[in-house]
Amino acid sequence: MIPPGGCAPSACRRQHLREVANALLPAASMRKPSSVPMCLFFLMLTVHQGQSVCVNVSSDTEAVLGMSMKLTCIFCLMREEMSAETRVDWYYSQSVKDRMLIYLFDREPHETDGPFKGRLQWNGSKDLQDVSISIVNVTMNDTGQYECVVFRKFFFDTYTHSVILNKTINLVVRKEASEDTTALYSEIMMYVLLVFLTFWLLVEMIYCYRKISKSDEQSQDNATDYLAIPSENKENPGPPVME
Numbered sequence: 001m002i003p004p005g006g007c008a009p010s011a012c013r014r015q016h017l018r019e020v021a022n023a024l025l026p027a028a029s030m031r032k033p034s035s036v037p038m039c040l041f042f043l044m045l046t047v048h049q050g051q052s053v054c055v056n057v058s059s060d061t062e063a064v065l066g067m068s069m070k071l072t073c074i075f076c077l078m079r080e081e082m083s084a085e086t087r088v089d090w091y092y093s094q095s096v097k098d099r100m101l102i103y104l105f106d107r108e109p110h111e112t113d114g115p116f117k118g119r120l121q122w123n124g125s126k127d128l129q130d131v132s133i134s135i136v137n138v139t140m141n142d143t144g145q146y147e148c149v150v151f152r153k154f155f156f157d158t159y160t161h162s163v164i165l166n167k168t169i170n171l172v173v174r175k176e177a178s179e180d181t182t183a184l185y186s187e188i189m190m191y192v193l194l195v196f197l198t199f200w201l202l203v204e205m206i207y208c209y210r211k212i213s214k215s216d217e218q219s220q221d222n223a224t225d226y227l228a229i230p231s232e233n234k235e236n237p238g239p240p241v242m243e
Contacts, residue, residue: 054129059169063138064177070123072132073148075165084154086128091147092116099147103133115141143173 059072077084090103102120104110109122116135123132131150135142150165 059132061170061172062178063135063142063171063173065138065140065173065175067138069135069138069142069171070132071135071146071148071169071171073150073167074130074132075150075152076129077127084152086131087151088124088131089149089151090133091149092144093147094144105131138173140173143171145170
């Protein structure tokens with residue numbers, strides 16, 4: 001007998017199974033949007049995470065007549081060596097005997113008298129890892145050897161330590177700029193690398209999305225099978241055991 005307003009036992013069990021399965025589906029669908037952004041976040045963190053570092057870069061050795069020229073001199077510091085005093089001397093010479101001091105930095109920049117007076121500018125950084133200078137309105141007479149001498153004294157708890165860095169730049173002044181193929185190749189490689197990283201990130205996103213979707217589908221199938229097997233066994237009991 002089917003009670004009034006009720007249903008058959010097998011039909012009630014099927015309806016209950018559908019209600020439970022429908023209750024599990026929204027939960028799985030709610031997990032999917034949250035997992036994909038999390039995977040994307042870690043991928044973006046892997047690609048873009050980085051810190052600013054000091055890199056010893058060599059100076060350019062060719063200047064153009066009438067233009068500005070930066071003489072690069074970099075002396076990188078370690079983290080534990082940030083407490084230090086720095087003095088920088090810039091020298092110019094066309095031969096060994098005519099070496100002259102053209103610029104001095106000792107807590108603040110100072111120009112010296114000579115052929116470069118009024119044409120030199122301090123181009124260093126605040127932390128004094130970059131102690132470069134620039135020549136304004138380059139002339140043909142600026143061809144020669146430039147020497148960057150950095151005196152640095154480090155202060156530790158029980159002692160002090162001094163270091164001297166010496167860098168030489170052989171500058172040649174030309175009337176016209178020569179073609180620089182290195183810059184062109186570097187720019188091309190930069191764009192190739194950007195395209196490759198973008199494609200790799202897209203592939204990783206698709207892979208993560210498919211993996212998460214497959215995992216959610218397997219979870220739904222396992223939940224449905226787990227609920228369906230007992231119901232089928234109850235609807236189709238085995239033959240009675242004869243004593």
